Amino acid sequence: MRRTLPDRIDLLVIGAGPGGCTLARLASEAGIRVALVERSSARDVGRKVCGNAVTEDGIETMREYGAAPTEAEAAAQVWGGTLILGGGNVRMDAHKSGIILNRLTFGQRLLADAVAAGAELVDGCSCVGWTDRESATVRLRWSDEEEIDVSAGIVVDASGYGAVLTQHGGPSHQAPPLGRSDVGIAYREIAPTHEDLGDPKQVFVVVGPEGARGGYGWVFPMGDRLVNVGVGTTLLEAGSNFKDCYRKFTASLPGMRIADPIDAGAGLLPLRRPLPSLVGDRFMALGDAARQANPLHGGGIAPSVLAGGIAADVAVGALGNGDTSTAGLWEYGVRFMRELGAQHATHEVLRRCLDALRDSDVHFIVHELAKRGAMEKVMGARGPRSRLAAHIRLLATIGKRPSLVLALLRTARFISTTQSLYLDYPETPSRFDSWLGQVERQKAELARATSGGKR
Ligand SMILES: Cc1cc2nc3c(=O)[nH]c(=O)nc-3n(C[C@H](O)[C@H](O)[C@H](O)COP(=O)(O)OP(=O)(O)OC[C@H]3O[C@@H](n4cnc5c(N)ncnc54)[C@H](O)[C@@H]3O)c2cc1C
DSSP: OOOOOOOOOEEEEESSSSHHHHHHHHHHHTTOEEEEEEOOOOOGGTTOOOOEEHHHHHHHHHTTTTOOOGGGEEEEEEEEEEEEEGGEEEEEEEEEEEEOHHHHHHHHOOOOHHHHHEEEEHHHHHHHHEEEETEEEEEEEEEEEEEEEEEEEEEEOHHHHHHHHGGTTTTOOOOOOOOOEEEEEEEEEEEEBOOSSSTTEEEEESSSSSOOTTTEEEEEEEETEEEEEEEEETTTTOOOHHHHHHHHHHSSSOOOOOOOOOOEEEEEEEOOOOOOEEEETEEOOOOOGTSSSSSTTTHHHHHHHHHHHHHHHHHHHHHHTOOOSSHTTHHHHHHIIIIIHHHHHHHHHHHHHHHHHHHHHHHHHHHHHHHTTHHHHHOOGGGGGOOOHHHHHHHTTOOOHOOOOHEEEEEHHHHHHHHHHHOOOOOOOHHHHHHHHHHHHHHHHHHHHTSSSSO
8 A cells, every 4th residue: 555645735844853843742732734744663763873962052952942841851969070181180060950851751742743733754764865956855765665755835854964955955055064173973872780880860971081081981870770871072083983982981980880781782973063054945954954963062952942932933824824844944044043052153263272281271261161151151151151261351351471462352352252243143134145155164264263272
């Protein structure tokens, strides 16, 4: 029997992660006909290799869009933890509350909510690409190789890191592919521990562990003697056997023996500022597919929910007005950049500047920011409230080496200009080319300034 989809689809959403499910639910609630296509079978939605940590700010964002985790979906509530720097030489307390999600339970609930709101789920089915970009027609394929072509009023790529449609002509501006320094790789296990964790409300984070320069290792509690442990860095820094790095990391954990895992795997994610254009004619990209995870620490669950919420609002309006062109969908990009894209662009700048510094300087910066309680403020504040540049400038006043002071002042300057540029994201597509020109010039200047840095 040949499979079919509903005759008329207003919104075709590819991928039932947090971003796709949020969009599908909100648009369905507004009376839009939504089909949600997911590669996995429905029962596996939410089975994702992830640290699953969401901060209090992230939860607040998710609440705004009706996707806050319930108590049952939180494996553990945490209030802060221990930060290890400088190869173990510096150990300090960090205060940032949040939760560690039970991702499968959470993912299943987001999917159930979308379906309950009226979204038609097409599971066990992959989108393999565009058949005809102009008419927004894509090809779907089931595991038995059956294929159909489907078009919709708007097609949304929420397929995560693979970005099946975004990478091949989805948005109005085709961004260059990610380089090896822009792709995060992490290996993580969920495993029992042999002993009590001490305070089960604490996370444990090691900055730049052996084999993961520029990245971090983590131990996140998941309730009674169960932990989510992982190590992440960029593809550029990761060795050919990244699992070795994980083994060394777990062997170095003080007083903690990790048992055989109940779940294990590696995953990739984009560590770069968002795509400059998030829309095209009859097209939107969101979540990891649109590079919306945080470029410093890789947190992408709350950002994808935020993007799904804004995209739903704009898509519903555009379908109602009968204008699903790039111009009709443009507002999604404007709102996302102001809400979060500006912050992520500045975090990318900070990461590039830190990459060019000596490890000891990076540890000095992280240590001083954490000591002043600035990490939490810097990481959490969205839009115009971010005071990252001011904090970096303050560190320049206490830096001891002149070259570090200069590097900090330069970093603060790049952060300020990048923030202004993204907060001033063009209101219409007509100003986009000149805005992008400024962004590219600034990125080239940053690359020049950091290329001579000490590694
Ligand atoms: C190892 C690791 C650790 C992380 N730790 C954290 C963390 O602690 N906190 C945090 O906030 N974020 C973390 N992240 C990032 C976070 O997991 C992602 O940013 C987030 O899941 C993005 O949501 P999304 O909806 O965009 O995509 P995803 O959650 O990736 O969902 C995409 C969905 O699309 C489906 N799909 C893919 N291709 C197709 C296709 N061709 N056709 C149909 N369906 C398709 C997939 O099966 C999946 O269900 C981590 C990521 C990794 C890899």
